[in-house]
Amino acid sequence: LISVGVIGYGYWGPNLVRNLTTTDGVRVVSIADRAPKRLELAARRYPELRCSLDAATVLDDDEIDAVVIATPISSHYALGRHALTRGKHVLLGKPLARSLEEAEELTALAGENGSVLMVDHTPVYAGAILKMRELIEAGSLGDLRCIDSVRVNRGLLQRDVDVIWDLAPHDLSILMYLFGCEPESVAVVGADPARLGRTSLAYLTFWFPDGAIAHVHVNWLSPVKLRWMLVAGSDRMVVFDDIEQSEKLRVYDAGVTVDPLSGLVDARRGDMTAPRLDTTEALATECVHFIDCIHRGAEPVTGGRAGVSVVRVLEAASRSLRQSGSRVPV
Amino acid sequence: LISVGVIGYGYWGPNLVRNLTTTDGVRVVSIADRAPKRLELAARRYPELRCSLDAATVLDDDEIDAVVIATPISSHYALGRHALTRGKHVLLGKPLARSLEEAEELTALAGENGSVLMVDHTPVYAGAILKMRELIEAGSLGDLRCIDSVRVNRGLLQRDVDVIWDLAPHDLSILMYLFGCEPESVAVVGADPARLGRTSLAYLTFWFPDGAIAHVHVNWLSPVKLRWMLVAGSDRMVVFDDIEQSEKLRVYDAGVTVDPLSGLVDARRGDMTAPRLDTTEALATECVHFIDCIHRGAEPVTGGRAGVSVVRVLEAASRSLRQSGSRVPV
Amino acid sequence: LISVGVIGYGYWGPNLVRNLTTTDGVRVVSIADRAPKRLELAARRYPELRCSLDAATVLDDDEIDAVVIATPISSHYALGRHALTRGKHVLLGKPLARSLEEAEELTALAGENGSVLMVDHTPVYAGAILKMRELIEAGSLGDLRCIDSVRVNRGLLQRDVDVIWDLAPHDLSILMYLFGCEPESVAVVGADPARLGRTSLAYLTFWFPDGAIAHVHVNWLSPVKLRWMLVAGSDRMVVFDDIEQSEKLRVYDAGVTVDPLSGLVDARRGDMTAPRLDTTEALATECVHFIDCIHRGAEPVTGGRAGVSVVRVLEAASRSLRQSGSRVPV
């Protein structure tokens, strides 16, 4: 049994605790949160767990093998460093850290200690994304040409970051998982039309190798919630709509090809198929993967390296934003 | 009765003829198209009309008061110039011309001759867009802050232009109609992932006065068709979905405001209302407006000046595209 | 060339004329309508056609080979009889007649004269319905077990019939086309909640051979329009949603089976496929079929026999309605 302590029981922490308590091979032993109200709620729901207002109680507990950190981004580095230094395995919220330097240091530390470091890029573990990767690897889509992603939320604003660092890590982790590599360059346009004091909607364009392109629209201000992704290959296209209750993934036997001799364009359109998806909660799959990596001493799919990549691209994105949207290398 | 001649009976021409033949005060007298097959179809449907393979037959016909031109963009200038020189009123396809210089010359010519020059920016005349403008003018939305527009098509590629000059004129005419002015600057990212030899998907960002922003996604390559627009004001937000069969417009009593003292953010969400819309075909409304402007000697809503504005912004967009997406003034 | 005359240019007539004028091998020569306003509209759109206020002008015209009748139900019998007596081929609106006796007389008359008699059960010729029949015939669905059909309209009330005789012929023609036979019995519940003086919403249940069942909900009073059909076989199920702009047909690899020994139930659910459909307008396909049957001397898919079946079931439905919904044999 892996003994786990959880730090942070705010918006996302309860989902982690709920999933960890039903993951085979896991024993959740303690929860820490600075806010007495949140801790009280945790204690009420899980009277058998040790609860503490002080994260150090968890971090310094020798009984604990792994620490799960669900706190605001600004605290990721210090808490992660503390945990890794004490030899714990760590599952950290996204993004891994506020800067590339911090992210790389955490990853190096995990390497030295032989600890598993995983970043909580939850959407990567959703059945629809796993299936998309499967289709791409099987060659079903042909060459990956472009991805358009829309992540439009209703009023869940973060205090310590802008919308790019808050929402785009989801899209970035998915994009790099599907493309299998980092983008080469990025251009970002942002705005703060509601005068919130920080970027609240942004459009990010990423150039991937071989002329492939990806575009991401993240937005805190919409009255409607959208989670939409178009993945176009040379042979097939996939539309992912996370708001749909069923048939979240639709694979279109459709493509646009140009005859190299005549230059004539042929737009083909055949059947559409909505493959059956694994409906396991993404976070449950992720927790199982975390424990499995600890046992095997393996690098998680969204391990330190993936976490570093996301932060590297986020830094480039912020750089482009400051340079009025000009395209910058990653 | 206004006698009308139509040039071009390809994809869009039949819609124009169909609407003109049922517009009060109009008598369609002739149709011209270079392609014998298209002309034959026209002759079969409208045996009473004069049909010709030569546009000049229409342009030089003294009986004709107004000429409607539905040909590829590259021919707009020459045909429009010919018609205006002969003193005809002209309804021209979008965009008005291939260059700002040509567009301005046509507009000047119309002004000198006292002819009505109108550009066929059809979507502006749709019930949903007219209603949106009405809501904005009545102050229902508060200050206009941002517009996000998605125009994703299935495989109707143009031969003589890229996707920006083909599809973005629709969005641009709507944006300027809603904002009541031109954007100040523009940044454009484009790609040709299917190797068609010209930009087939593009993301355009427009900065309007007072920090308002608009973003447009135009795309020829999608397996699904999308016509979607989010219009966010400080007090209310509107979602326009043209694929919906009814309730194309949804007005959300929603807004995000920040308290100037505390800095606290308040995301409000109330009822949603889908106002009843005028379901008249946009093109029918447009035809009535054209004839009405001829009778009143008035400038159409999408007259020469609006047409010039669209071309000016398209030129700036192409400029930004060539400069790898950097922001350029309009 | 088959010379065709059209009687009735009200709601549906214009669609017939529009499709007939573009059907190969057809020459529309005349239109008749009692209402001067409608005739004027026809004359304006088709100045080359002969127009008349008197149906007899069309019916007695020796030049005319086939008569298409798009008038209220109450006139079907008299007009159809007149046309068949004059040796014309006849395409009649649905349902074929007001009574089984009249319907059978028209069919017999056509048989004696060697005329083609076809009933305008348009939906049978839609790409989605043709594909459904194809799937059933290929055995893809397994045994046909039940069909649930919802046909809910917005405010297009007929004056001379109730909602059953107005809308249910559509569902009945589809049901019999898919099952390949008539239902054995029927039970009908109806209501007139808006006090219109005739049944404006009704629920019809049909029992088909081998325990299969079909249910139809027809309704004039809904604020939303629904055209929905669930077709369940032992192996696969199909959902048809005519309001969808694309993917009108979704085939679910799903079934519920019971193990004969253990009695345990197994609910299987696999992929969903939306097959590509022929998007030709149903009425165009129907017009081609009419002309083809005339040339081949063949019985149309929705010929006199199918028309008689529909009327026979409608009569049984009305009988059940009068007997407070008890199940009556067809």
Added chain:
Amino acid sequence: LISVGVIGYGYWGPNLVRNLTTTDGVRVVSIADRAPKRLELAARRYPELRCSLDAATVLDDDEIDAVVIATPISSHYALGRHALTRGKHVLLGKPLARSLEEAEELTALAGENGSVLMVDHTPVYAGAILKMRELIEAGSLGDLRCIDSVRVNRGLLQRDVDVIWDLAPHDLSILMYLFGCEPESVAVVGADPARLGRTSLAYLTFWFPDGAIAHVHVNWLSPVKLRWMLVAGSDRMVVFDDIEQSEKLRVYDAGVTVDPLSGLVDARRGDMTAPRLDTTEALATECVHFIDCIHRGAEPVTGGRAGVSVVRVLEAASRSLRQSGSRVPV
């Protein structure tokens, strides 16, 4: 604090426990379930609760004030009787009992003992249904004319009852809550197309006073899940779609009226409004109501009398089903 014991931790029980543990004024003290596997799961999630394989441990526990029963229908009567005899307040699953006689006995017993008896007709407490009732009571819809309800599920078959006793209690409790009375008569058609050995799809028609009518389609066999309700009044109509993530309720300013003198029909259609709904989980609202009724000694909205009404109508429905669908009084 009200001490609560829960009997049954199968499909629905976990939802009850989860909501009860966060209801103010409630202390859940014990759970009983016959199945060791289910009990083990409960013990793991709630290590502080007493767990027992024997319901009597809960029923006979003097410390317990209220018993919540989430077991198969066949056990409702015996368990409910035992609990009421011991002076407990009782929240029982739906329907209250297998027969009217049993239901009435339980209700009488609760009355004699001064215990609160509530039936778990959860959907009545959903924000959308509460809002619908509010609109009806405020007169917004005019006279209630007809309700059409579709409850189509995917493969959750019950073993001890048919689809009518399993799913229709939901619709019935809603119908009676909205109409404020019982139906006068009922006619039911059912089928077992998948040969499950019991009715797996059924169509129920209910006649309410003043000519109002309601129709319910319940179905275990559909590949898609539908929860749809059309509520038509003389002035406005409401569409409730529970599958929608937002805007579950749409109020149409639409009506069909007939001029009493001319007999002319007028179909009016204005704006649509989607009122903001209380998004509290229905079961949470229900738990609060249960505790509140205990404190006030009040009859719950879905108390014994409502529970008896539902069972009375279900019995009439089964009677109609046996009589091949003929209309029977309730």
